[in-house]
Amino acid sequence: MRKIPRKRRGQRHQFFAADGVDEILSCVLRLTAEISAVKERLYLAERVLEAQGLHLTAAIEAYEPNEAQSEELAAGRERLIQTVLAQLEGASGTQSIANDNPSIVDAADS
Amino acid sequence: MHHQSHEHGMAIPLTQEDRARRAFVSSLRSHVLQQMSAGLRQHFDSTVAEENTKRGKRLETPEDIHRSLLDAFPFKAYSSVRTSAQEMVFDVVSDAVDRNRDSLNDRPTVDSCSGTLTLDPHLELPKNVTGFDVHLAPGAYHAEYQPEDLCAGAVYDNSIDVFAFGQFGKELNDIGSTLANYIRLAYSDFNPQQILDCGCTVGHNTLPWATAFPDAEVTAIDVAAPVLRYGHARAQSLGIPVHFKQMDASDMAFDDEQFDVVFSSMFLHELPPKDLAAYLREAYRVLKPGGVLWQMELPPMNAMPVYENFYMNWDTYYNNEPYYGTFRKQNYRELLSNAGFDEDNFIEATLPRYTFVGDAAFKSALTGSNTFDSLTGRMDPKGTRWYGFGAWKE
Numbered sequence: 001m002r003k004i005p006r007k008r009r010g011q012r013h014q015f016f017a018a019d020g021v022d023e024i025l026s027c028v029l030r031l032t033a034e035i036s037a038v039k040e041r042l043y044l045a046e047r048v049l050e051a052q053g054l055h056l057t058a059a060i061e062a063y064e065p066n067e068a069q070s071e072e073l074a075a076g077r078e079r080l081i082q083t084v085l086a087q088l089e090g091a092s093g094t095q096s097i098a099n100d101n102p103s104i105v106d107a108a109d110s
Numbered sequence: 111m112h113h114q115s116h117e118h119g120m121a122i123p124l125t126q127e128d129r130a131r132r133a134f135v136s137s138l139r140s141h142v143l144q145q146m147s148a149g150l151r152q153h154f155d156s157t158v159a160e161e162n163t164k165r166g167k168r169l170e171t172p173e174d175i176h177r178s179l180l181d182a183f184p185f186k187a188y189s190s191v192r193t194s195a196q197e198m199v200f201d202v203v204s205d206a207v208d209r210n211r212d213s214l215n216d217r218p219t220v221d222s223c224s225g226t227l228t229l230d231p232h233l234e235l236p237k238n239v240t241g242f243d244v245h246l247a248p249g250a251y252h253a254e255y256q257p258e259d260l261c262a263g264a265v266y267d268n269s270i271d272v273f274a275f276g277q278f279g280k281e282l283n284d285i286g287s288t289l290a291n292y293i294r295l296a297y298s299d300f301n302p303q304q305i306l307d308c309g310c311t312v313g314h315n316t317l318p319w320a321t322a323f324p325d326a327e328v329t330a331i332d333v334a335a336p337v338l339r340y341g342h343a344r345a346q347s348l349g350i351p352v353h354f355k356q357m358d359a360s361d362m363a364f365d366d367e368q369f370d371v372v373f374s375s376m377f378l379h380e381l382p383p384k385d386l387a388a389y390l391r392e393a394y395r396v397l398k399p400g401g402v403l404w405q406m407e408l409p410p411m412n413a414m415p416v417y418e419n420f421y422m423n424w425d426t427y428y429n430n431e432p433y434y435g436t437f438r439k440q441n442y443r444e445l446l447s448n449a450g451f452d453e454d455n456f457i458e459a460t461l462p463r464y465t466f467v468g469d470a471a472f473k474s475a476l477t478g479s480n481t482f483d484s485l486t487g488r489m490d491p492k493g494t495r496w497y498g499f500g501a502w503k504e
Binding site: 002003004005006007008009010012013014016021022024025029030032033034036037040041044059086 | 126130131133137138185186187189190191194195197198201202204207208240243246247248249253254255261265314404427428429430468
């Protein structure tokens with residue numbers, strides 16, 4: 001069983017003359033999508049709590065995440081990084097770079 | 111949990127994050143196709159066209175305009191953002207489909223509806239389907255990731271939902287609804303019994319034919335098994351009987367003179383010229399005398415203003431749709447007469463969107479003449495007009 005591929009076959013078209021500009025723009029747009037999703041979730045969270053008579057701001061400032069929650073947040077950050085860097089790295093993050101460049105990895109490990 | 115915007119038996123559950131990402135990409139596409147494209151047009155009119163006129167250079171063809179804009183910042187920005195938005199359409203739906211792939215296969219089959227699914231595991235898939243990722247869709251629409259797979263169908267259904275930013279209607283079927291209801295209302299004496307949709311994918315635009323003509327038997331063909339499996343399950347869950355068959359439209363297994371209507375939508379411009387000619391000959395062969403070939407397509411170049419032709423051709427160069435421009439350059443009437451149809455039996459129409467304007471307004475619009483402008487064949491909240499053309503068989 002394979003996952004649905006996240007990158008298409010073939011080269012991306014380069015519109016801007018300088019290398020990487022199109023890719024950086026893609027990163028920025030993906031990042032914006034993630035920020036948009038977070039903003040919407042926070043907005044909804046505030047509305048939901050407000051409807052229940054809870055005021056969020058002070059409680060957030062005072063809150064200390066426990067170990068499991070910290071891990072959950074870290075996994076979320078890794079997913080965000082993979083999404084934002086998708087154009088530079090391929091869908092599976094640093095792993096695909098390692099597979100494509102065994103000699104560099106060997107040299108670095110030696 | 112919420113599902114994709116159109117509820118049916120194959121809809122997958124979406125988290126709030128899924129929905130927020132999808133909404134963002136729809137908004138981004140809408141922004142690119144309205145605001146950025148308007149900015150590009152303005153730049154062309156105010157700067158590029160003027161400079162070329164001063165230098166005594168006339169921009170007479172879509173290719174001339176394309177070349178004149180290649181170095182213009184608004185063209186680069188529009189194209190780069192549009193490419194990213196297209197990639198993101200697939201990106202924001204694939205996680206949810208991957209998460210739900212087992213449940214998609216395990217959904218109970220609906221037996222209360224008389225639709226069928228017939229696959230042909232020996233069918234050789236054409237190169238325009240397998241050779242490149244059309245529409246920049248990773249894996250295109252035929253790839254299979256597990257036995258009896260229908261993931262590609264789910265990706266297609268969900269990605270069209272994001273891609274269309276509401277412009278195909280809530281059930282993503284406005285094109286089929288518009289074209290089917292045109293035949294129903296413009297030819298009220300015509301009573302088709304057998305209807306065929308070619309290149310149907312998941313059947314978004316097939317199902318409206320069964321609704322518009324409840325007494326007819328509707329058949330839909332495509333070369334890709336996963337979209338047919340999904341389309342069949344989806345139609346069954348909606349209680350709309352359709353016979354989905356895996357078949358190449360350029361080489362159909364049907365008998366001569368079997369259908370009253372042969373329909374397709376957004377199909378011809380994806381075909382290599384040889385396959386297109388073969389398909390049209392096949393369509394003529396399987397049509398009964400008195401039947402009609404009727405297809406939704408991009409409007410022909412010879413009817414559209416030159417800037418619109420440049421604008422539409424973007425997909426040819428940058429959206430992995432290499433046959434799009436070649437198709438639009440042809441004389442559609444001639445294409446059909448080469449396939450056997452009498453030139454005098456050619457029909458064409460530019461139509462308001464049926465599911466947006468409603469039955470009465472749609473009907474009254476049918477008496478007007480055809481309009482070819484920046485709303486024809488484009489996805490525009492201001493009022494898209496779909497283009498249809500075809501021919502009656504004597």
